[in-house]
Amino acid sequence: MSDVAYVICALDDIQSQRAQGFDLAVLDEAGEEKNFPIVVVRWGKQVFGYVNSCPHHGARLDWEREQFLDPTGLRLMCGKHGALFELGTGRCSAGPCKNDHLKPVELQVIDGDICITGVSLAEEEDEDEDEADASSVEA
Numbered sequence: 001m002s003d004v005a006y007v008i009c010a011l012d013d014i015q016s017q018r019a020q021g022f023d024l025a026v027l028d029e030a031g032e033e034k035n036f037p038i039v040v041v042r043w044g045k046q047v048f049g050y051v052n053s054c055p056h057h058g059a060r061l062d063w064e065r066e067q068f069l070d071p072t073g074l075r076l077m078c079g080k081h082g083a084l085f086e087l088g089t090g091r092c093s094a095g096p097c098k099n100d101h102l103k104p105v106e107l108q109v110i111d112g113d114i115c116i117t118g119v120s121l122a123e124e125e126d127e128d129e130d131e132a133d134a135s136s137v138e139a
């Protein structure tokens with residue numbers, strides 16, 4: 001497990017009660033790069049992160065691009081067959097995978113930035129400095 005916190009974006013880049021997807025890449029134990037799409041939900045000062053993969057058939061939740069929430073805005077929704085997930089726990093409350101869970105991603109807000117921990121991100125070298133920004137944090 002990595003204890004490095006990687007900045008994903010500023011907290012204010014996501015409006016409260018909205019969700020946004022990020023297509024990250026991580027290094028597995030063998031050092032191979034692997035796609036790691038996640039969805040980040042912001043609720044006031046809280047953030048929740050999940051792997052963007054439905055426990056039903058593994059589809060991206062935003063089957064319709066960047067569409068993560070149900071019409072009430074109170075649950076995450078998989079666009080493929082309509083499974084609904086609690087924002088704070090990732091538990092499926094209705095749909096074909098009822099009571100399964102989205103896989104959580106460890107997020108922290110540090111100095112106004114949303115950071116991911118517990119993974120080793122494969123960093124892109126040509127991106128601008130902000131995206132390559134990483135700092136160590138104490139657990």
Ligand code: FES
Nearest residue numbers: 054056057078081
């Ligand atoms: S793949 Fe998500 S509900 Fe079927």
